[in-house]
Amino acid sequence: MSAFNAIGENVERDRNEYTPGLEPQPTWCPGCGDFGVLKALKGAAAELGLSPEEMLVVTGIGCSGKLNSYFDSYGFHTIHGRSLPIARAAKLANPGLTVVAAGGDGDGYGIGGNHFMHSARENHDMTYIVFNNEIFGLTKGQTSPTSPMGHKSKTQPHGSAKQPLRPLSMSLNAGASYVARTAAVNPNQAKDIIVEAIEHDGFSHIDFLTQCPTWNKDAKQYVPYIDINDSEDYDIDVSDRKSASDLMYETENALNEGTVLTGRYYHDEDRPSYQQEKQNIGEMPEEPLAERYFDEDYEWERSYDMFLDKHK
Ligand SMILES: Cc1ncc(C[n+]2csc(CCOP(=O)(O)OP(=O)(O)O)c2C)c(N)n1
Ligand code: SF4
Ligand SMILES: [Mg+2]
Structure with a gap:
């Protein structure tokens, strides 16, 4: 594929460039949807x-958290629920980096829910992919x-008595500026959505x-799916919050009843x-923070000397 990279060169990239040479092959189970995310992300990056050096993939803990081991770029496998604060710090320190955060539904909507809500509210410029398999894999x-009400598991042998969280509605209400849902069974749509999400300046949330x-036999394969942007049965203006909110609510109900709406x-x-807000008020430089530690000859300066000078 051909595209212009960050320094304006016309480069041809192939999805296989993001396959690490040294790492082991994915250990995900046969048929796992996580392969679909990896494939879509490679296609989008290409x-x-x-280039791999222009990207950072930050992950949480879970089967989903293994994503950055199988994708060749900068990577940070963090702790459970904490991919977003690390991703935010990296983006603030190096605004030129393309930052993708990823993790599971337990990771992002459970233990990391607070970070999710506030990253959306603050509209941090990054793409957040949540692998939603509706269980702890x-x-x-x-x-x-996100497990549906009545879902039986080892922790809820008589069926969950709780209503599932509504990830799309939560994201919109928290303040995300791009919200989409896709599915591993729809790799072309998934790739296109990741491209759009990365190109978007602000917090883009993809419920994937x-x-x-292996563990969630009830959820089956999320097929057949309906693409709300292609289907004649749905008429949505993606710039209109009310329209988005209504259709998200319908989508979340539909999934619990077995109909998969995506888009x-x-x-x-x-x-x-x-x-951008921080740059507008002069609180954030446009160049990477690390570059401040170079002297005129592009040699590293000792950072504590600079701090000492600053406080003299
Ligand atoms: C603080 C903390 N609590 C609990 C765990 C144990 N733990 C590891 S992965 C995981 C759940 C993973 O589920 P999810 O985030 O949905 O990812 P999946 O494996 O389904 O992709 C849990 C509870 C942990 N590693 N750290
Ligand atoms: S346990 Fe489930 S989520 Fe984890 S690798 Fe296997 S199929 Fe995928
Ligand atoms: Mg999960």
């Missing part, structure tokens, strides 16, 4: 012409925040339905990102 199938054939729901192209 289409955007991003790595720890062998416990009920997660990833089947777990782009909301895209606000006008709202400045947190990084």
Whole structure:
């Protein structure tokens, strides 16, 4: 694929460039939806012409958290629920980096829910992919925040008595400026959505339905799916919050009843990102923070000397 990279060169990139030479092959189970995310992310990076050095993939803990081991770029495998604060710090320190944060539904909607809500509210410029398999996969199938009511698992043997969390509605209401849902069974749509999300300046949230054939037999494969942007049965204006909100609510109900709706729901192209707001008020440089530690000859300066000078 051909595209212009960050320094304006026309480069040809192939999705296989993001396959690490040294890492082991993915250890995900056969048929796992996580393979679909990896494939879509590689396709999106190639289409955007991003070199591995221009990207950072930050992950949480879970089967989903292994994503950055299998994708060749800068990577940071953090702790459970904490991918977003690390991703935010990296983006603030190096505004030129393309930052993708990723993790599971337990990771992002459970233990990391607070970070999710506030990253959306603050509109941090990054793409957040949540692998939503509606259970805790790595720890062998416990009920997660998105497990449907009545879902039986080892932790809820008589069926979950809780209503599932509504990830799209939560994201929109918290303030995300791009919200979409896709599914591993729809790799072309998934790739296109990741391209759009990365190109978007602000917090883009993708709820990515990833089947777990090992522990979540109930969820099946998320097929057949309906693309709300292509279907004649749906008429959505993605720039209109009310329209997005209504269809998200319907989508979340439909999933619990077995109908899989996917697509782009909301895209606000006008709202400045947190990084832009900080730059506008002069609180954030446009160059990477690390470059401040170079002297005129482009040699590293000792950072504490600079801090001492600053406080004299
Ligand atoms: C603080 C903390 N609590 C609990 C765990 C155990 N743990 C590891 S992965 C996981 C759940 C993973 O589920 P999810 O985030 O949905 O990812 P999946 O494996 O389904 O991709 C849990 C509870 C942990 N590693 N750290
Ligand atoms: S346990 Fe489920 S989510 Fe984890 S690798 Fe296997 S199929 Fe995928
Ligand atoms: Mg999960």
